[in-house]
């Protein structure tokens with residue numbers, strides 16, 4: 001099992017969801033108001049004449065736990081839905097996932113995750 005965590009541009013959430021549903025991935029968690037910065041380390045902006053470093057940009061964090069055979073289809077869907085080709089499109093992390101427990105039934109592992 002793997003935990004897929006993606007940081008995407010907030011305005012790409014709908015198209016990412018559409019691509020995920022097309023790929024039959026329907027379980028996900030979304031954290032709408034994440035903030036972060038990538039390798040550009042933010043940008044500068046003038047407010048009332050004062051130039052300020054704004055280094056945390058709004059991002060949407062998506063978390064999807066999947067069985068190993070669904071990793072590629074899931075990450076492909078996220079990339080397809082989120083890519084504009086511009087800097088800041090986002091990033092995907094894939095983390096080994098040790099266990100999953102469905103609280104209602106007590107099922108674990110592959111049965112609980114899907």
Ligand SMILES: Nc1ncnc2c1ncn2[C@@H]1O[C@H](COP(=O)(O)OP(=O)(O)OP(=O)(O)O)[C@@H](O)[C@H]1O
Pocket residue numbers: 007008035036037038039040057059086087088089090091
């Ligand atoms: N190494 C990292 N660790 C944790 N979060 C990260 C990391 N890199 C990027 N992020 C998160 O992903 C978001 C999007 O990153 P971003 O797309 O700007 O990556 P990048 O490496 O700067 O690539 P690009 O040059 O395409 O902008 C960041 O705002 C941050 O929330």
Ligand SMILES: [Mg+2]
Pocket residue numbers: 037038039040041087088089
């Ligand atoms: Mg960046």
